Amino acid sequence: MLRLSKKADYALMAMKHLAEKGGASSTSAREIAEQYDIPIELMAKVLQRLVRAGLLVSTQGTRGGYMLSRASEAISLAAVIEAIDGPFTVTACSTEKHDCEQYGKCSIRFPLWRIRERIAAALGTVTIAEMAAEQVAVAAPVAHAAVVRR
Amino acid sequence: MLRLSKKADYALMAMKHLAEKGGASSTSAREIAEQYDIPIELMAKVLQRLVRAGLLVSTQGTRGGYMLSRASEAISLAAVIEAIDGPFTVTACSTEKHDCEQYGKCSIRFPLWRIRERIAAALGTVTIAEMAAEQVAVAAPVAHAAVVRR
DNA sequence: CTATATCCGACCGTGATTGTCCGAGTTTAT
């Protein structure tokens, strides 16, 4: 259904939270989890993945916690989502693995491929900083495309 | 992971097939299914849903089959996908149903909402006809959006 | 009437997703 996973949702919340906190202070997993009513353990796991993806840095021990690894302006939504859910593929025939029965006969994948690029672009141009700022203005290239469906 | 279901994939294939066949002749579910190695029964179910959504018309009895209800130019990908997978929601808090634990505390859903609009636009501006024509050129308003990610 | 086709709903197996638990390693405060 084209929906992003809840873990990704949590990840975005955490990233935004950390972005707002800003600079030097590290925030514990528990603090974030409690603030948003997320199971602590799950949040920890999500944060760990973000660390492994290089989006966060963690400090251990008492008063330890997580911090953004780079400026929030330099982190796109796409990066966060891919860190959690893996490289997102619109179709089963992603970039390489064409593990699809009807790969040969399929005439769909070509135009569908373009769609993927667009979505990737949409996710890649929005940064955590923009989200945190709660800016309503969208200075993105895809902005004016009206919803035509139905 | 932001992936569309296989049923939707099948639906798009079928729609494209019907669009190529064009006008008056109706095509049986079996014909399409065999051509693309899709389980007949599944294909039938998919087609039925498309009928209920008003995208196809079906004629029963021997020599029956399916036909497009309108010109292929007037059918967007979004329409097909929504007919199969239901209204697509990027987050669990779709347009109305906010069945999400942390709806109140969540500060994510607002910017995330815009993302959904963009994806909807991307899917809404591409028609079955464009897919069928296998045109590489995209004459859609969203066209120039370059891939910026990474 | 008979054969062929769509239609419709119900059903199940599998695999991904969500959420939980526990043990181990690390750092800091006392």
Added chain:
DNA sequence: ATAAACTCGGACAATCACGGTCGGATATAG
């Protein structure tokens, strides 16, 4: 040194959506 607080990492169970299947009803052409 000891204890406390925290992260790390994987393993595990419950849940649920999805892909695929089956059987019966119905309508049409011949």
